Amino acid sequence: MEESAKPGLRICEGDCAVLKRDEVFKAVLVLRRRKVIFEKQWFYLDNAIGHIYGTTFEVSSGGSLQPKKKMEETTTETKEAGTDNRNIIDDGKSQKLTHDDIKALKDKGIKGQEIVQQLIENSTTFRGKTEFAQDKYIKKKKKKYEAVITIVKPSTRILSTMYYAREPGKINHLRYDTLAQMLTLGNIRAGNKMIVMETCAGLVLGAIMERMGGYGSVIQMYPGGGPVRAATSCFGFPESFFNTLYEFPLSKVDSLVSGTFSSETLPSEPEYNVPVEEESNGSLDEKQTLIQETEEESSTEAVMESNETEEQETMDLAAEDTEYKESKEKGNKENIREKQRKQQERRRKLVETAALLEEKNADGLIVASRFHPTPLLLSLLEFVAPSRPFVVYCQYKEPLLECYTKLREKGGVINLKLSETWLRNYQCSEDNLNSKGHEGQ
Numbered sequence: 135m136e137e138s139a140k141p142g143l144r145i146c147e148g149d150c151a152v153l154k155r156d157e158v159f160k161a162v163l164v165l166r167r168r169k170v171i172f173e174k175q176w177f178y179l180d181n182a183i184g185h186i187y188g189t190t191f192e193v194s195s196g197g198s199l200q201p202k203k204k205m206e207e208t209t210t211e212t213k214e215a216g217t218d219n220r221n222i223i224d225d226g227k228s229q230k231l232t233h234d235d236i237k238a239l240k241d242k243g244i245k246g247q248e249i250v251q252q253l254i255e256n257s258t259t260f261r262g263k264t265e266f267a268q269d270k271y272i273k274k275k276k277k278k279y280e281a282v283i284t285i286v287k288p289s290t291r292i293l294s295t296m297y298y299a300r301e302p303g304k305i306n307h308l309r310y311d312t313l314a315q316m317l318t319l320g321n322i323r324a325g326n327k328m329i330v331m332e333t334c335a336g337l338v339l340g341a342i343m344e345r346m347g348g349y350g351s352v353i354q355m356y357p358g359g360g361p362v363r364a365a366t367s368c369f370g371f372p373e374s375f376f377n378t379l380y381e382f383p384l385s386k387v388d389s390l391v392s393g394t395f396s397s398e399t400l401p402s403e404p405e406y407n408v409p410v411e412e413e414s415n416g417s418l419d420e421k422q423t424l425i426q427e428t429e430e431e432s433s434t435e436a437v438m439e440s441n442e443t444e445e446q447e448t449m450d451l452a453a454e455d456t457e458y459k460e461s462k463e464k465g466n467k468e469n470i471r472e473k474q475r476k477q478q479e480r481r482r483k484l485v486e487t488a489a490l491l492e493e494k495n496a497d498g499l500i501v502a503s504r505f506h507p508t509p510l511l512l513s514l515l516e517f518v519a520p521s522r523p524f525v526v527y528c529q530y531k532e533p534l535l536e537c538y539t540k541l542r543e544k545g546g547v548i549n550l551k552l553s554e555t556w557l558r559n560y561q562c563s564e565d566n567l568n569s570k571g572h573e574g575q
Contacts, residue, residue: 145182145189145285150370152292154284155544156277159296161368163287169197175281182285193281202282228259251277288369290314290341297337297365305365306336306504306529312555315339317345320525324349326497327490329357329517331384331510333503336366342500348375353487353496355514357384357505380487387513395488491517499524508537512544 136541145151149164153172154236160172167179177197191199231253239249253275256261260268276282281570286292294310316338322328322345330352332338343366346352354361361381389395496518507526516525528534531554538552 143186143287145179145185145187147183150288150368151179151187152288152296152368154286154292155282157295157392159291159292161296172283175283177283179285185285187285187287190282190284192259193283199283222259222262228255229257232254247276247280250280290317290344293340293365293368294337297335301335305337306502306527308334308337308502308527308529309555309557311557313341314529315555316502316525316527317341319523320498320500321523322346322498326350327353327495329353329355329491329496329499329514331501331503331514333357333362333505334365336361336363338500338502339363340366340369340371342353343371343375343379344369346378348372348378350380351380351490353382353490354382355378355382355387380483380490382484382487382491384510386488390488390491391513391516419421427494448550495519496522499527500527502527504529506533506536508533508540512538 145164147164147166151162151164153160153170155163155173158173162170162172162179164179164183166183167178169176170179177193177199179199181199182191185201190202192202194200206407236249236253239252250272257271260271263271276470290497291310292312294305294308294313297305298309318330320342322342324345324347326346327350328342328346328365330339330342331354339352340363342352343519348371356362386395494517499511499514499522501507501514501524503510507528511524511526515524526534526537528537534552538550541550
């Protein structure tokens with residue numbers, strides 16, 4: 135299967151990948167000889183390059199990753215289980231192996247799977263536990279002693295789960311189930327022309343771009359000097375996806391509506407002027423004049439030889455100094471020209487985006503920001519075509535209630551709903567899931 139896998143399914147250098155260990159995720163850039171620290175483990179991703187996404191690796195000595203072999207079936211001894219846990223006393227004396235014994239096993243290079251097996255064999259209460267308690271014990275010990283990492287391809291669900299667990303404030307506490315409902319209610323699909331206003335580190339934008347698959351156009355409205363796309367970059371989209379992405383500052387929406395829009399001034403964009411070239415040979419001429427005067431004042435052969443040596447050293451230093459200044463000035467001019475080129479490109483893109491918005495035929499609008507939704511929604515609805523859906527997310531219900539009331543009073547909106555999503559996690563054993571599945575059939 136590995137030989138026939140498509141290139142897009144393999145881990146390549148420069149890819150954006152997600153490391154997974156149990157229910158913990160971390161987005162990384164796959165680079166050679168770059169140390170990665172994840173869940174108190176450090177390793178290199180060199181050996182992962184070329185393998186298929188979803189492969190599980192073990193962290194060996196030296197930080198190298200090795201594909202994890204399939205687990206052997208547990209022996210009949212470990213499958214023995216009790217009927218209940220009432221007689222089990224957790225006094226800390228049931229494990230015969232001490233911390234020193236476990237440390238010695240690690241020093242010998244014994245893998246985590248073998249350490250877990252020895253912990254099971256040296257536990258006096260393991261066989262008396264129920265099967266569910268045994269599974270729980272094994273999972274707990276594996277998490278502690280097995281250095282196992284799975285590398286998966288980024289997706290909306292994975293990145294949403296990662297951000298919600300690590301930095302929920304950056305995405306306004308937006309859960310993946312809520313994001314999924316927003317994409318469905320907004321009718322996000324390939325070929326759409328979507329307007330997005332979000333302050334969720336680019337997660338909502340990335341989810342929309344992933345569902346559209348690089349077809350259509352996405353217009354990101356942003357506050358301040360520029361858009362934030364930290365989460366969007368974690369998706370690892372190809373360059374063609376960003377060709378369909380446009381951006382427009384919120385500060386220019388009113389001028390676009392009133393017809394006074396101008397692209398001459400961009401938010402937080404200073405003007406760059408190329409300075410006039412200056413002569414840089416003055417210092418060298420002065421030093422050469424001083425050297426000539428010194429030669430004329432010399433009287434003895436020894437002094438003349440000394441002056442000639444000093445003359446050569448001074449000329450070398452002056453030449454190096456001049457070369458350094460010229461290269462620095464050249465570098466500054468190139469940087470300024472590059473900034474001017476980027477500014478012109480940004481201004482051109484801004485004009486294109488304004489033209490797209492002025493058509494007022496967007497297929498949908500998604501708002502998920504920390505700002506009050508009412509003024510944002512009322513101003514951005516001007517660019518949405520009639521009978522097209524829009525979705526507004528807010529972390530708190532009070533601003534949404536006010537927005538709902540305002541839209542009701544204004545009119546012109548049908549099928550307006552205010553809802554709250556909720557998610558419940560169930561804990562059940564695998565056997566219960568299987569039995570329920572057979573009953574359903």
